[in-house]
Amino acid sequence: MALLQIAEPGESTAPHQHRLAVGIDLGTTNSLVAAVRSGVAEVLLDHDRQPLLPSVVRYFPDGQVVVGRAARLNQAEDPKNTIVSIKRFMGRGVADIAKYGALPYELDDAPGMVRLRTSAGVKSPVEISAEILKVLRAQAEEAMGGELVGAVVTVPAYFDDAQRQATKDAARLAGINVLRLLNEPTAAAIAYGLDNRSEGTFAVFDLGGGTFDISILKLSRGVFEVLATNGDSSLGGDDFDQAIASQWRSRLGLLDARDTRRVLMKAREVKERLTLEDAVDGEVDLSLGQKVRVHLSRSEFHALTEALVQKSLAPVRKALRDARLTVGDIDGVVMVGGATRMPHVQKAVGDFFGKTPLNNLDPDKVVALGAAIQANILAGNRTGEDMLLLDVIPLSLGLETMGGLVEKVIPRNATIPVARAQEFTTFKDGQTAMALHVVQGERELVSDCRSLARFELRGIPPMVAGAARIRVTFQVDADGLLSVSARETTSGVEANIAVKPSYGLGDEEIANMLKAGFQHAEQDVAQRALAEQRVEAARLVEAVEAALKADGATLLSTQEQADIRSAIAKVHNVVAGTEHRAIKEAIDGLSRTTENFAARRMDKNVSAALTGKTLEEIESK
Amino acid sequence: MNADFNKNHFELFGLKPSFRIDAARLEAGYRELQSAVHPDRYAAGSDAEKRVSMQWATRANEAYRTLKQPVARARYLLSLEGVDTQEETNTAMPADFLMLQMEWREAAQDARQAKDAAALDKLSGTLRFEEQALLASLENALEDRRDLPQAALIVRKLRFLAKLGEEIGDALEALES
Numbered sequence: 001m002a003l004l005q006i007a008e009p010g011e012s013t014a015p016h017q018h019r020l021a022v023g024i025d026l027g028t029t030n031s032l033v034a035a036v037r038s039g040v041a042e043v044l045l046d047h048d049r050q051p052l053l054p055s056v057v058r059y060f061p062d063g064q065v066v067v068g069r070a071a072r073l074n075q076a077e078d079p080k081n082t083i084v085s086i087k088r089f090m091g092r093g094v095a096d097i098a099k100y101g102a103l104p105y106e107l108d109d110a111p112g113m114v115r116l117r118t119s120a121g122v123k124s125p126v127e128i129s130a131e132i133l134k135v136l137r138a139q140a141e142e143a144m145g146g147e148l149v150g151a152v153v154t155v156p157a158y159f160d161d162a163q164r165q166a167t168k169d170a171a172r173l174a175g176i177n178v179l180r181l182l183n184e185p186t187a188a189a190i191a192y193g194l195d196n197r198s199e200g201t202f203a204v205f206d207l208g209g210g211t212f213d214i215s216i217l218k219l220s221r222g223v224f225e226v227l228a229t230n231g232d233s234s235l236g237g238d239d240f241d242q243a244i245a246s247q248w249r250s251r252l253g254l255l256d257a258r259d260t261r262r263v264l265m266k267a268r269e270v271k272e273r274l275t276l277e278d279a280v281d282g283e284v285d286l287s288l289g290q291k292v293r294v295h296l297s298r299s300e301f302h303a304l305t306e307a308l309v310q311k312s313l314a315p316v317r318k319a320l321r322d323a324r325l326t327v328g329d330i331d332g333v334v335m336v337g338g339a340t341r342m343p344h345v346q347k348a349v350g351d352f353f354g355k356t357p358l359n360n361l362d363p364d365k366v367v368a369l370g371a372a373i374q375a376n377i378l379a380g381n382r383t384g385e386d387m388l389l390l391d392v393i394p395l396s397l398g399l400e401t402m403g404g405l406v407e408k409v410i411p412r413n414a415t416i417p418v419a420r421a422q423e424f425t426t427f428k429d430g431q432t433a434m435a436l437h438v439v440q441g442e443r444e445l446v447s448d449c450r451s452l453a454r455f456e457l458r459g460i461p462p463m464v465a466g467a468a469r470i471r472v473t474f475q476v477d478a479d480g481l482l483s484v485s486a487r488e489t490t491s492g493v494e495a496n497i498a499v500k501p502s503y504g505l506g507d508e509e510i511a512n513m514l515k516a517g518f519q520h521a522e523q524d525v526a527q528r529a530l531a532e533q534r535v536e537a538a539r540l541v542e543a544v545e546a547a548l549k550a551d552g553a554t555l556l557s558t559q560e561q562a563d564i565r566s567a568i569a570k571v572h573n574v575v576a577g578t579e580h581r582a583i584k585e586a587i588d589g590l591s592r593t594t595e596n597f598a599a600r601r602m603d604k605n606v607s608a609a610l611t612g613k614t615l616e617e618i619e620s621k
Numbered sequence: 622m623n624a625d626f627n628k629n630h631f632e633l634f635g636l637k638p639s640f641r642i643d644a645a646r647l648e649a650g651y652r653e654l655q656s657a658v659h660p661d662r663y664a665a666g667s668d669a670e671k672r673v674s675m676q677w678a679t680r681a682n683e684a685y686r687t688l689k690q691p692v693a694r695a696r697y698l699l700s701l702e703g704v705d706t707q708e709e710t711n712t713a714m715p716a717d718f719l720m721l722q723m724e725w726r727e728a729a730q731d732a733r734q735a736k737d738a739a740a741l742d743k744l745s746g747t748l749r750f751e752e753q754a755l756l757a758s759l760e761n762a763l764e765d766r767r768d769l770p771q772a773a774l775i776v777r778k779l780r781f782l783a784k785l786g787e788e789i790g791d792a793l794e795a796l797e798s
Contacts, residue, residue, distance in 0.1 A: 019665075179664050223652055314797055321790065378664035388656050415686070417660065417679045477675055478660040543667045591668045598669035602658060602677055609657035610635050610650070 019149040021179060021379035022140045023187070023371025026129060026153060026167065028087040028236055029209030029338065031055050032365060033136040033151075034372035035144060036381070041191070041369040044143040052364060053139075055209075057131045058082040059120035067135045079104035079261040081118045085238055086132075088210045089114055089125040090170075091162030099234065101242065104257035113166065126170045133174035149539075150177035152375040154367050156211040157183035158231030158315075158394045160440050161452050161482050168479065175528075177535075179378040181479040184208070185215035186226060186391055187370030188336040191361060193219045200331030201227075203319075205349050205357065206367075207312060208337040210236035214316045216323045216330070225390040228322035228413045230315035237339035240305050241268045247304060248284075248294055259286045266294060274298045275341050302344045309348045316352065322413050333357040338364050390415050393476055400437035400446045402427070409474045412442065416480055421473040423489075430462040434470055438484055452482065461491045526580065533583040537575045540587055541568055544594055547601060555600045567593040630684035630697060640698055640763040642688060651685040691756050692779045695763060695772060704769045706776045718778060721751075725785055733792045741796075745789050752782050 022035045022044070030052040034043045043051040050069070058071040059081045075082040083105070089097055094109040106117035115122050133153075141148060153176070155167050164181055171178045185204035192198065198219050206213040213231040217224055244267035249255060255263065262284050270280045279297040286292060320326065333349060335357045340346065349357050361369070374389070376382055392415055398408040399422065410420045426434065434457045441449030460468050469489040476482050544564065552561050567590040574582045631638040634650030656662075658677035663670045687693045696706050714722070725744065732740035755775055762772040 180661070317797060318794060321794075374661075378661060380665035388652065388659060389661060390655065415682045417675050418682055419679045475675075475679070478678070539665075540667050543665065543670070547667070547670075594667055595669045595673075598667065598673045601670070602673045605657040606654065606677065609653045610633075 019379040019381055020141075020144045020146050021149055021375040021381070022136075022144075022151045023182075023368050023373070023375045024133065024136055024151050024153045024171075024176075025184070025187075025368040025371060026087065026132065026155075026170075027055055027209055028085045028211060028238065029055055030364065031132050031136060032368040033140045034365070034368040035140065036372050036376035037144075041372040041376075043365050043368055044140055046139050053132065053135060055086065055132050056082060056084050057086065057128050059118040059123070061119040063120050065120070065131050067131050076258045076261040076265065079257045080106065081120070082261075083116060083118075083123075083128050085210050086125050086128045088234060088238070089116075090129065091160070091164075091166040092125070101246075102260070104261065112162070126166050126173060129167070129170035130173035133171055133176060137174055137176055148176065149379050150179040150375070152180045152182050152187075152371040152378065153178055154182050154184045154187050154371050155480075156206075156208070156231060156233055157185050157213040157215050157226075157229040157391075158211065158233045159480075160233070160395055160450055161397075161480075162440075162450065163233065164480055168481070178479075179375055181481070182371055182374055182389075183213070183215065183226070183229070183391055183480070184211075184367045185213045185229070185336060186217070186224060186389060187368075187374065188334060188361075188366045189215070189217050189219065189224055190370035190373050190387075190389070191366045192334050192358070192370075193224060198332065201325065201329055202332045202334055203316070203330050203353065204334045204336055205312075205316070205340065206231075206336040207339040207345060208236050209339065210234070210238050212236060212312050212315065214312075214319045216319050216325065222386045223388045223390065226392045226413075226415075227325070228319045229392055229394050230319040230322070231394065232311065232315055235308065235311055237271075237337075239308055240271055240339065240342070243305050243308065244271060244296060244301065252292060256287065259284075262286065270294070270296050271301065271342070274301050275343060298343075306344070309345055312345075313348065313352055327353050330355070335359045336363050336366055391478075391480070392416060393418070393480055395440045395450075396442055397438070397440050397452075397474055397476070397482060398449070399424070399472060400439060404446045405444060406439055406441070406446055406449055409472070410476060414476075416476050417478050419473060419475040421471050424470045424472060425466045426460065426463065426468040426470075427465055429465050431465070431468070432460045432462055433458045434460065434486075436472060436484070436486060438474075438482070453484065455484070455486075457486045457488070460488050463490075530578060530580040530583070533580045533587065534575055537571050537583055537587055540590060541571055544568060544590065547594070547597065551597075551601050551604065555604065556597060560597070564590075564593050564597065629701060630687055633681070633684050634688070636688075638698060638701060640691075640695060640760055642694065644689075647685070647688055651681060654681045691759070692776060692783065695759055695776050698763060699769060699773055699776065702769055704773055706773045706780075708777055708780045711777060714774075714778070714781075722781060729785060729789055729792070736796055738793060738796050741789050741793050745786065745793075748782050748786050748789070752779065752786075755779050755782070 022033050025032045032043055032051060032053065034041055045051055046053065053068045054072040056068065056071040056075060058066045058078065071082055075084060088100065091113060093112065094107055094114050097114060108115040108117060108122060113124055115124050116128070137148065151171065153167060153171050155164055168178050168181060185206045188204050188206060189202065200219060202217050202219060204215045204217065211231065211233050212235040213229065215229040216227045218227055241264055245264045248263055248267065249260070252263070266282055266284045270282055273280045274296065279295070282294050284292045284294060330353055333353045333355055335346065335349065340359070340363050346357060377387060392413045393410065394412060396408045396412045397410045398406040401407045407422065409422045410418055424434070436455055436457060437446065437451065438453045439446055439449040440452050443449055457470060460470070467490065470486060471489050472484065472486045474482060474484055545568070548561070548564065571586040571590055574586050629638065634647055634654065636642065636647065636650065655678060658674055658681060660671060660674045660678055663674040687697050699706055725748065728740070728744050732744060755778055759772060759775045762768045762775060
């Protein structure tokens, strides 16, 4: 029998390097990065000891990019090239953002997602968001003194597939390995739940700068189970600023883009001051030197924005209904997002639930803190055995059928990861191809839902109408991202399909953006690919060696162990070289060789998890 | 494929196939299984591990969802017995249930047209009551009498109720927004 090793309390038996992982809250108004250091989650500060990075990106004609406070402070100088609230454009087309009213930007309606024409060239929302993420990444690496192994990036729970994919693409473009996309209200619940050791059913009301989420969660013994989520991905604090600004503008008459931005900045300032003051007087300096006096009382502000507050309560009712709960079942209400500081929002939510909302954690920071805790676990610094997140997809996924109707394949609020298959058949005799249109949303008509992807299944053997069986499988992963596959089952013909996204960016487009970001494009792209493959190789070898050490002797034959060791040796042989493709090949080879091993280890874990209960069953008989 | 993946949903959580189910034990089994297989446990693992983990977690969610909801559980039990509930194809219903169906549909339509939320709520309550009664007779048919064709018929009735319930929910939602 082997001797048991006993480590010092708080120290692991196999001390390995602490992996640097962070939580990133990519917000409409402000963005933050946080990390767990010495066991405590904390927001990482920038050079000026500030926690919040304003999500404002300014482009200059020479290609220079300024992100953050300086860009926000001077936004009225050059509104066309100073992009604010870019999160509202993620995964959205020109038609979607028309509702935000007159914008100072020059927009291009590229397929799937809008583009902005700036003095530094045409930019997609993904690239603009990546600029914010690059700053946060640099800030984190400096604060933590090393390269990040990855980050948990938060997204509004109500973000659809296109918006989630765009966020992940932005992180990739910023050179960040995304450990997980985490829903913002769930992140907040982690921070709250662990902080207050809460148990019960909670509503997280998250009103940010540009998005609104409501999530109903059950917390018990470290399990965070989302029962239902709802929201409005175009409702936020920005809309309250706009309501004030548009009232002032109607009095001031026609303004140019700069003055429009000045009025909006003042509106935001007045809104924030009204949280503590009963009335605010201010002055806006217009570009031609005039000064305009503005005034707003708290009661006027509340009357002006009451409709927005009410708009947030409809999703709350829907989420409760989906969770099959009533307000009486809710043990606590957590307020998240800077916009929940507004007293009339607090009051409306308190009145609705008949409870005083909890806001003892900073509503601006709580999402990043929760993401940091999750990142620390996912990076492998803590086993995380005491915590389990069970999240859901916010919107139903379906396929277009005859007559422009939607056939739902996965319903909203399904716990992820989830897969569901649906069978379809041919409409005409001898039909050999079928067009599939994947949509997301709750409405019956395709035209009212969001189009996610279109693809064609080809090579169906000719049969009479209705004889073919086309099995379409939807798989949603733990990030809430969808992949679709299809095959014809009667003939066994496995037709390969490529999902061509009608949104977002293809791999090629990302590669082109990466290139454009470097001066000596070709060489740097190759170097970056090499660096990425080396990191990936090290990560994989480490994971496989840990698995071999734990279970190699018990689960593998001597031959199988030797095969895996030889695949590891192949990786070692090429990793020092400069050919990133060779490293990739060796990585893929090692991955394939370990597939059976991974499946057996999982079986072992499953058996171990179920053993306790089976014994209990035997005892109870 | 490995043996565990071929277990049925009940066996997966260490339960005996039965309509009567210990909800607390089901939930505990689900949580233990997810704790072992969830992708969050393998974020630092190899791609192969990540893939297997996603498959298992997907499977655990599917099994839990099926066993948690009584109608889905009954449908699944019947499928284990080789009985197809024929919910899409078999529209034959006893005359008394057909009459009720028509009554409820008319009531729903009238309430929707009159934008009468109270009437919709009331109807929704009636349906819930009816659902409880049907679930009791479903349990009886499956567990005590072992009358599987009867159980399949009750599942079809419950499917109709669920659909109408959804329509009422949608109508209420439309009134709110």
